Structures are given as structure tokens and as C-alpha cells.
Amino acid sequence: MSRRTSSVILTALLASTALAACTSNEPAGNAGDQGKLSVTSDAKTCELSAKEAPSGNLVFNVTNKGSQVTEFYLLGEDGLRIVGEVENIAPGLSRDLVLKAAPGKYFTACKPGMVGKGIRSAFTVTDSGNDTELTGDDKALAQTAGSQYGSYVKDQTEQLLTKTQSFVSLYKAGKDDQARALYADARRHWERIEPVAESFGDLDPKMDLREADLEPGQTWTGWHRIEKDLWPPKTGYTALTPAQRATVADQLLTDTRTLSSRTRTTTHTPDKMANGSKELMDEVATGKVTGEEEIWSHTDLWDFQANVDGARVAFEDLRPILKKKDKALDTSIATKFTALQKLLDQHKKGDGFVLYNELTPAQVKELSSGVNALSEPLSKLTAAVTL
Amino acid sequence: MTDEQQENPRAGVSRRRLLGITGTGAAVGAATFAGGLGLGRATADDSVPQGGSRTYPFYGGHQSGVVTPAQDRLHFAAFDVTATTREDLITLLQAWTLAAAEMTQGRPAQADETSYDAPPADTGEADGLPASGLTLTFGFGPSLFRDAQGKDRFGIAARQPKELARLPHFPADKLDPSRSDGDLCVQACADDPQVAVHAIRNLSRIAFGSAEIRWAQLGFGRTSSTSTSQATPRNLFGFKDGTANLKAENAGDLDQHVWVARGDDPRAEWMTGGSYLVARRINMHLETWDRTSLREQEAIVGRDRPQGAPLSGGTEFTEPDFAAKGRGNEPLISATSHVQLAHPTRNGGAKMLRRGYNFTDGNDALGRLDAGLFFLAYVRRPSTQYIPMQNRLAQHDGMMEYLQHTGSALFAVPPGARAGGYVGEVLFT
DSSP: OOOOOHHHHHHHHHTSOTTSOOOOSSSOTTOOGGGEEEEEEOSSOEEESOSEEESEEEEEEEEEOSSSOEEEEEEOTTSOSEEEEEEEEOTTOEEEEEEEEOSEEEEEEEOGGGOSSOEEEEEEEEOOSOOOOOOTTHHHHHHHHHHHHHHHHHHHHHHHHHHHHHHHHHHHTTOHHHHHHHHHHHHHHHHHTHHHHHTSTTHHHHHHOOGGGOOTTOOOOSHHHHHHHHSOOSSSOOOOOHHHHHHHHHHHHHHHHHHHHHHTTOOOOHHHHHHHHHHHHHHIIIIITTTOTTTTTOOHHHHHHHHHHHHHHHHHHHHHHHHHHOHHHHHHHHHHHHHHHHHHHTTEETTEEOOGGGSOHHHHHHHHHHHHHHHHHHTTHHHHHHO | OOSSOBOOOSOOOOHHHHTTOOOOOOOOOOOOOOOTTOOOOOOHHHHSOOSTTOBOOSSSSSOTTSSSOOOSEEEEEEEEEOOOSHHHHHHHHHHHHHHHHHHTTTOOSOOOOOOTTSOOSSOOTTTTOOOTTOEEEEEEOHHHHBOTTOOBSSSOGGGOOTTOSOOOOOTTOOOOGGGSOOSEEEEEEESSHHHHHHHHHHHHHHHTTTEEEEEEEEEOEEOOOSSTTSOOOBOTTSSBOOTTOOOTTOHHHHHHHTSOOTTSOGGGGGGTTOEEEEEEEEEEOHHHHTTSOHHHHHHHHSBOTTTOOBTTSSOTTSOOOTTOBOGGGOBSSOTTSHHHHTSGGGTTTOOOEEOOEEEEEEEOTTSOEEEEEEEEEEESOHHHHTHHHHHHHHHHOGGGGGEEEEEEEEEEEOOOOOTTSOTTHHHHO
């Protein structure tokens, strides 16, 4: 369970279109001073500090001096193709548009009030000799990545549903040993696609809430409710009655069905996939590597592996785009995935893993370091694949 | 007496003069005085830090260190009382009062001449340092009134304020008992960390045999401004924090939201002119935050990072417009953003006077910074001002993904001591 409030994230994701350039965390990149431009937008004007710039990384610092929310676009020569855009710049604020531009003719446009064709001017990118391989087939690559990832999500939700069905019937029938044996295995499929599940803000708390995250008066349902009943604390715990078991179990199955059907219509854009990949590793860093996720069953390493699996699949699907945009980052992330997997493999036992509470502090630290080493470059993936 | 800075009016020996150091003679604006519990109108002149020699009065209608312009550094300590009699507890409070009155004026905790064969009365590490705006603020925890079995410890249980109860469990709390609660608290704020630490150290020394430190927290950077003359500082997430804080200049707000008024609680009239202090140690997952895109960081906070302006536009102090829409008719400020959830309009008008500090206490076993925000807030009624809001934030705030509350305490901060009296005297008479 993540405590991430999905609506914030969702809003943030909706705001960025798949192949639009993104606002950057970092200034300039390799843009020289010539690559840095300022844009002033108000009701009547859209003033740029220069009419041309050398090809390569460009940074448009857009300041809204008007009284309406504005947007800024860099458009292709045809005035239609969007090379990059930055939206939702409220009055008084400024925001950077960072993008890579090839030599050619363009249009810039400010769109105060977010309506109409905007205030346009011609803009030229001169040839700096920098490699700026920008092609129209980025879109095709993005679609391929999205559909591959969509298939993965579909497969995982199907397996999740099948195993959840078996799990809840074992649990309801009081076959606790068998239910315990299936618990971590079934949850793997959830953990692999957790960011997708979390995008449905109503389901995540019902299905994956931890006891520590309960609100006063809130009914505790989902995986971890059953986990505690199957691995009860030695003292101070009252086991669920068969009727209570049935209620919790049926609810989990219903919610899993809902999740499964909803994911069929989810679209997967590169920015969502890249963010999801990073979020899975954040999950590992805050929940799994600390043993907080599965405090009763101690099966955190199963979740850990599943999060890494999910993050890696999203990354692999995005690699054709990333390799074009940032080869060094691609190599760095791939290397670190491999290194982390090696660390995890040390703790494999049979089909699964050793329990979290069997790890020594030094082993936990080693895993944590592996997660950090991977997460840092992985956090740059979204910007890289959307640039 | 008010909280304005003033030239030390009493003929005392300052630590600096004691050492024969010429004071810097900081320019000090004309102090204003207001009678009773009224708050003097601080002006920009007299609240701007003027160098280390500024002092705040210890005695007065309200304790200093609440609306005093937030100093740069903090040393906060919660104490367990080991004394078992009412007399011993009062003796401790009297001794603390005398020492606090000295130290806040830049003098040694105890000025007695010391025999060459005795340990020095003052611990000495602040010798030569100016007062540095030191304030010492004292509070009483619920456990001072009744022990865990409900027993009246010092004959004051009948006067326990109804607002003074342990804070409830909030969603996602992961509280460490050794960083929570306490019978007494002392908040030491100063612009020089050595001065704040010196104060807690000497008060702790004075307390041996009557009280001992249960937990303590150092804070290295203020995360809120309590005066309009102060610039808004940044927390460890890199964002300005406390833009909408209550300010000392708005006396009406303070009377409404900070100071306990006569009649608020018939069995605890002694709290009139006092306040309640909520202390929460909030760890921040800085490593994952730092991997989060600026887009998401700003969406979570609801303000832009460069200037702290709401995402609906304007500048730092522009009121957020939660109705403003952007692309796709989505609100510019998310409904689950921190700024919206914490906003008075979403909390029945409730406001707090925040006085928090950034902290970092080394690192954890995984090599992560053990760092965050030591949240301090003064409120008139925790039950309506803090508790419902924290419940709402813990449930809906996107920022919770990056936070973990690890310590918690609530204290009743009595009104200021009168000259010749002692802090909390009103509770015992």
C-alpha cells in the first residue's frame, strides 16, 4: 500500500501529454546561453528574447504577466505539430519548457486564456552541429510501448484474479496453511502493477491498506486484514469468525474483479509508465526494504521482487524511446537493475525468498543501497522519454 | 509587558560585560509596552533581528517564545518529573523561573560567586555570547496532572484543562514513545544554537532530583515566520513553509486562535493568557522526495517552488484561488494539495501559530538522513484547531507519501510569570 494520494498524481499526469516536452527539474541541461530564451506572455503579446536559437536543448522560461492562465507552445513549420508545450501557467508564475529541437522553421505561440490559436510568431532553429535526432516515429514507439505494457497489466490482473479466487476460498474454508502458502504468490501480481491499481483511488485503500494507516472509524479490509488473521500476533488478537472471514474475503474478490475490468480501458503513456516505474522503486524504498509492508507475514521480499519486476517491465518497454533520447541513462538504469537483481537473488529460497525478519541489518542495508543506486537514475526516466 | 525586544532594563551583569567585552550596542527600536494581556503592536523596526544582543523579557502577561519573531535555532526538551511532592515541583518551577529570567537577558543561569573548590554555578559555554534573542517557554503535559493509573500526582488533577489530553492516533502515525509525551516541556529558541543548548543544559542541571529529560530535539532552521517583518523560510522539501502563518502583528487573530480566553474552560481559568503547544516530530523521506518531478512536487504542495506563489497565480502572499481552472477544466490547485487541505477555509476557519524547525539527527541504519520538520504549533483549542486538520491531512494529503510522524506531544503553556512569581504559579494558587 502506498499512501500516495492518487488524485494528485493523476492530475499531474493528465496534465502532461504523452510526447509533449516536459517542464524540467533542472535548468538548461547542455543548453548554452543561446539555448536559453525568455518568454513573456500577457493578454496581447507573446514576447521572446530572441527569434532564433541553435539546435539542441532549448529552455524557454515562460512568465505570465497577464491576468489569465496561459500556455506556451513550440509548433512545427506546419503550425500544427506540437514540438513542446507547457500549460497551466497562472498569472504571475513562470515555468520552464525544456525540449530538444532540430534545425528548421517553427512557430511559437502563447495562449492566454487557453483558447484559440494563440499569439504566434515565426521561430528559427539554426544548425549547431549537435545531434538532435528527432523523428516522427516517436509517436509510434510510444504507442508500441504503451500497448506492450497494457498487455503486461492485463496478464498480471488475470493472474491476480485467478490466484485471489483460490486464496479467498482456502481462507474461507479455514485451510490456513494452504492460504498462507499462496498469500505472497498471489500478491506478487498486485505489487507488479501497483501504480496502475493506485490510479483507482477508491480501490487501493480497500484492497491494500495497512493497519497503521487506518483512519479512526474506518473499516479495515483487504490483503493485510487477512494477513493479520493468518499470521496473528501472539497476544491481544481476536481471530475473525467464519462469517467475518467470508465478508473480508468476498470483498477482496469483488474489488479485484473491479480492478481487473477497469484496467482493460486504461491507456499507458510513456510518462505514466516511467513515473510508475519510479513509484514502484519508491514503494520498495519506503515500505519493503523497511519490512513495514508485511509486518505479520514478513513476506516483504516477494513484494520487493514484484515491485522490481513491474518497474523493470515498464522500463524495458520504454527502452526503444530512451535509447534514442539518452543512451547513457539507458545503460545506467539497465546496469543498476541487473545489480539489484543480483542482490535479491542471494535471498531466494525455493520458489520464493527468505522472510524479511531473517535478514541481517547489513543485508537490509545492502538491499537499500541497491535500491537507491537504481532509483536515482530511474527518477530521470520520465523527463528523458518525454523530452 | 510585551514580547517586543527591548534593551535590558535591569541592572544586571551581562555575560559579555562580565568578560569585559564591549557590547555591540545594537540599535534597538523604541520598545512599546502594553498592559495586561494585550499584545503590543510590533513594528518592523523592533522585530527585525538586530544582531545577537536583542533580548526579550521573560516576565509578562504571555510567555515569550510564542509570538516572538521566530528565532533561527531551537533546543526543545520534554521532562519527566521525578519529584513526588507538590512542594518539590513548585520549588523546581521557581528555580527554573529565576534561571530563565537571567539567561534570557544574556546573563549566566546562576550568578553566584563560585568557590575555587566548587563547580562553577553556570556551565560556562555561553560566556561571552550575547542573549541572541533567547526565549524560554514552559509547558505542562497531561501526565503532570494524572499518572497512567489516573492518580492525581500533585493535587492539580481537578484543574486539568479539558483540552489537555494525549493527542489521538492519526492515520500513518509511527510514534516512538521515547520521542513522545512528557510531564513538562521547555522550548528554548535563540539565534545562536550554543545559547539555546546552554539554556536547556542549565535548566536540566537545575532539575536533577526533581525532573529529567525524557526526550529532546534540536532544530537548525526555522520553518515559519511569526512576524510580517520576517521572510518566509524553506523547509527541507525546498518549499517556503508557513506563508499563511499567524503573525504577531495581527493581534485579533492571536486572541481568536492562539491565546486561551477567560471562560474557555471553567475548571482551568489559570490557562487564561496561555496557549496549547502541539509538538510533532515529522520525518521526511527526503530521498524519495528528491526523485520526484518538480511537476509532482508543486502539485503536492499547491504552490510553486521558486517564490511560493499558489498555483492559481500571483505572488507568495496572494490568496490561493481553489476555483481557478486550467487545462481540461482541472483545478490549478489540486483538492488534495497541502495548501488546500490545510487552508482555514477547509478547516472551519481554524488557524494555528506555527513555530516549527528543520531538524536532522544524523542518519538511519539504511544510510538515509534522519531529518524532517519538528512541528510546533500554538493553538487556543487543539480539539478544533489541530486534531481535525491533522486527521484530514493524514487521510488526503499527497504529501503524506513522503512523511512519517515519529514523535508527538501536547502541552498546556500557562500565561507568563509575573515578576517575583514563577511560571505556572496560577496553577498552584
